[in-house]
Amino acid sequence: MQYAAGPVTVIAGKFVTLAGAEVIAPTRQHELIPRSLLFTNLEPLTHTGIRLTVAPVEVVSFTLA
Numbered sequence: 001m002q003y004a005a006g007p008v009t010v011i012a013g014k015f016v017t018l019a020g021a022e023v024i025a026p027t028r029q030h031e032l033i034p035r036s037l038l039f040t041n042l043e044p045l046t047h048t049g050i051r052l053t054v055a056p057v058e059v060v061s062f063t064l065a
Helices: 037-039
Strands: 002-006 006-015 046-057 060-064
Touching: none
Parallel strands: none
Antiparallel strands: 002 006, 006 046, 046 060
């Protein structure tokens, strides 16, 4: 579910994590990012909850997840 009004966007549900250089299903292997055991076992891939993004100006945005 998503709601946007002016500079504020609220997203609720299940979404991909914001942190981390790894992706869930890469289309090709990136040579600078290794596929490690840490990624496959310990790093969360998705989050369930609410994410709030506020963009006070066009070039800056703040996200709270």
